[in-house]
Amino acid sequence: MLTIDINDQQHQVDVEADTPLLWVLRDVLHMTGTKFGCGKGLCGACTVHLNGKPVRSCSLPISAITTAKITTIEGVENNLSNASTAIAVKQAWITENVPQCGYCQSGQIMSAIALIGNNKSPNDEEINIAMSGNLCRCGTYKRIKSAIKTASNDVGEK
Incomplete structure (x- = not known):
């Protein structure tokens, strides 16, 4: 079980540590504003903010953000x-x-x-x-x- 901060709310998710943030957002937390495009971080459709900086959520493992603040299009x-x-x-x-x-x-x-x-x-x-x-x-x-x-x-x- 991992705890992540998304849009200034704490969420506990039970996923594998290497699960991309995009799939946690869309499939686990049902925040579908962030889109799947290429799955390789090349197109930008999955962009979210990590501590205020734009990152590609499709290639960012959930384990890399447990102490970070994530902002999605829903919470910006x-x-x-x-x-x-x-x-x-x-x-x-x-x-x-x-x-x-x-x-x-x-x-x-x-x-x-x-x-x-x-x-x-x-x-x-x-x-x-x-x-x-x-x-x-x-x-x-x-x-x-x-x-x-x-x-x-x-x-x-x-």
Whole structure:
């Protein structure tokens, strides 16, 4: 039995130590906002925050996070350290009409929140670097970048 902190709540899970965090989130805790994409940490659909930094949950064994704080797309607005950034990013996603199929969006949003949380005014190169591990099959990269700029402007005004 392992105890993990997800979205500021303690959860006890009875899984093998090498079980990826993604499957604990989706199958054990029924938090399905974090998506399965490639299973190898290459596409970014499974991105969550580990102590505030974006990580790929599909390749992160549950045993590696027992002392960490995990934030998922379901809890990102409740995390006091980045709630205003999360709200700004989600609103910018709507304003800029980013989603097309929507499958990659939770991972894209989690990466964007981490970026703006660390850099209130990222330039194009910084956005490209921070978002490079997130793939979008629909190719909405231009709208994603625009939404990040919109959100960073909104956060910067507050």
